[in-house]
Amino acid sequence: MARIAVIGAGLGALASAARLAVAGHRVTVYERTETYGGAVRRLERGGFGFDTGPGLLTLPAVYRDLFVKTGRKPLEECVELVQVDPAARHVFADGTEVALPNASRAGVVAALDEALGAGAGARWGDFLVRAREAWDRTRRPLLEEPLWPDWQVLTGQEPYPAVPHKRLLRTRRAGTLAEIGAWELRDPRLAALLDGHALAYGLDPGTAPASAAVLPYMEHAFGTWYVRGGIRELARAVYERCVERRVEFVFGAEVVRVLEKDGRAAGVELAGGAMAEADLVVGTGPFRLAGLAAGRELYGAGAVRPVPEDRRPGRMVVCLALRGAREPGAAHRTVVHGEGGLGPFREGLLPERPTVVVDRPDDPALRPDAEHESVVLTATVPAATEYDWAAPGAADAFADRLTAAAGRAVPGLGERLLWREVRTPLDTERETGATGGAVPPPALAGPGGALHPANSTDLPGLFAAGGWAHPGGGLPHAGMSGALVAGLIVEGPEFRGSQ
Incomplete structure (x- = not known):
């Protein structure tokens, strides 16, 4: 039995802690804040509740596996999972609207044909078939296995089978999502639909590789799910599973250094000077982890x-407390598509019409009573080191634009608004420690793809879990990160992932 110190209580760290405890190790989690969950937080005020991190869950199989492997109660006995339908309603810049059913290719094709015109559904459906091929090519090495030592092969060839496109006497293939939208989807609204998936993961469609097509495919193929009571309930369930497995938690304990002895990680030093010895250390993001390891080269x-x-990029979140009941049949999620992606921010400007995700959960646990409603607005924005969110009026000015956009999705929003809370990347930085409040994207293959550092490091006994390590950001990716770290510790370097 090894003593294992885990730095931070994000979902990736919790997933690794639970698995390691089941394997017989003595695990202690040191969290600098007073709660667990990392970016999976809840704001509560006046009887209203708001998820300030992810609003929906994809690939719930990742957490089903975690609960099967770590205890008797399955995930569904610990939280109530609800498959949302429609998956999302989309309001495009030209006023066109469409509601897309959850995990139904035929239903999506029919809905797009009806809303956008004959042929639109077929083009999107054909795109999903190609996206599935990219998914099949990359799923295992990017999500289920430790990062390959010869990882360069993952970025050498584009896994998305783009359609040849003739342009100016040349035949080209899409290399970015924006090019897929222009050359293959051939409708600005379908392109906006694709762009919205990229922005939700903090990716700029103009630079995101074509392989990012796996993101809309993943949501389409496996559905989108809500956790009754809010996604924070998932974090609570994972935390409680850790406690059941006798993981020890020390909150308000900031780790300032990874201890080293005889060339191995040997514990952690806490703010204030206390030392906690350990045989193994599971750390946070590799960029921050290098600082904790006294600048030692970890890769x-x-x-x-x-x-x-x-x-x-980071995220801005605006929590709206509304008077009046949620209208019958309202979509859980509406995406109000704007213009410009992240482009205006590069010039230091606020986009006039940002793309905004509007979440309206029909959940009594998140409102004072049936005559009120809680709504969460989310938009992808630059991190705090790229844009001065602390400048007077900057946050409120952009929140005004998010709220105005949301008015296209929520009837009578202006008259119903009781109050709002505005959260910027500065709040994310305070809660998660991520520099500038940035949010990690998922790992993507192909030229221009974003890979993350491996879960094992060059300092023996030191491992990295969470969204900034392989396989990247997102709730399912965090759970897979924890599984990979636990596998590397329990089975050793020969671990090759789940079978």
Whole structure:
């Protein structure tokens, strides 16, 4: 039995802690804040509740597997999973609207044909077939296996089978999502539908590789799910599973250094000088982890190297408390499509019409009574090191634009608004420690793809879990990260992933 110190209580760290405890190890989690969950938080005020992190869950099989492997009660006995339908309603810039059914290719094709015109559904359906091929090519190495030592093969060839496109006497193939939209989907609204999936993961459609087509495919193929009571309930269930497995938690304990002895990780030092010895250490994002390891090189030449976290975008979240009941048949999620993606931010400007995700859960646990409603608005924005969210009026000015956009999805929003809470990447940084409040994207293959550093490091006994390590960001990816770290510790370097 090894003593294992885990830095942070995000979902990736919790997933690894539960699995390691079941394997017989003595696990202690050191979390600098006073609660668990990382970015999976809840804001509560005046009887209203709001998920301030992810609003829906994809690939619930990741957490089903976690609960099967760590205890008697399956996931569904610990939380109530609800498959939302429609998966989302979309409001496009030209006023066109369409509601897309959950996990139904035929239903999606029919809905798009009716809303956008004959042929639109077929083009999107054909795109999903190609996206599935990219998914089949990359799923196992990117999600289920430790990062390959020869990881360069994952970025050498584009896994998305783009359709040849003739342009100016040349035949080209789409290399970015924006090019897929222009050359294959051939409708600005379908392109916006694709762009919205990229933005939701913090990716700019203009630079995101074509392989990012796996993101809409993943949601289409496996559905989108809501956890009754809010996604925070998933974090609670994983935390409680850890407690059941006798994982020890120390909250308000900031780790300032990874201890090293005889060339191995040997524990952690806490703010205030206390030392906690351990045989193994599971750390947080590799970029921050290098600082905790006294600047020691954790990834050698030829490895995927950590990059500063603040090069990735963050998220703005606006929580709206509304008077009046939610209208019957309202969609759980509406995406109000704007214009410009992240482009205006590169010039230091706020987009006039941002793309906004509007979540309206029909959940009594998140409202004072049936005559009120809680709504969460989310938009992808630059990290706090790229845009001054603390400047007077900056956050409220952009929140005004999000709220105005949401008015296209929520009837009578302006008259119903009681109050709002505005959260910027500065809040994310405070809660998660991520530099600038950036949010990690998932790993993507192909040229221009974003891979994350491996879960094992060059310091023996030190491992990295969570969204900034392989296989990247997102709730399912965090759970898979925890599974990979546990596998590497329990089975050793020969571990090759789940079978």
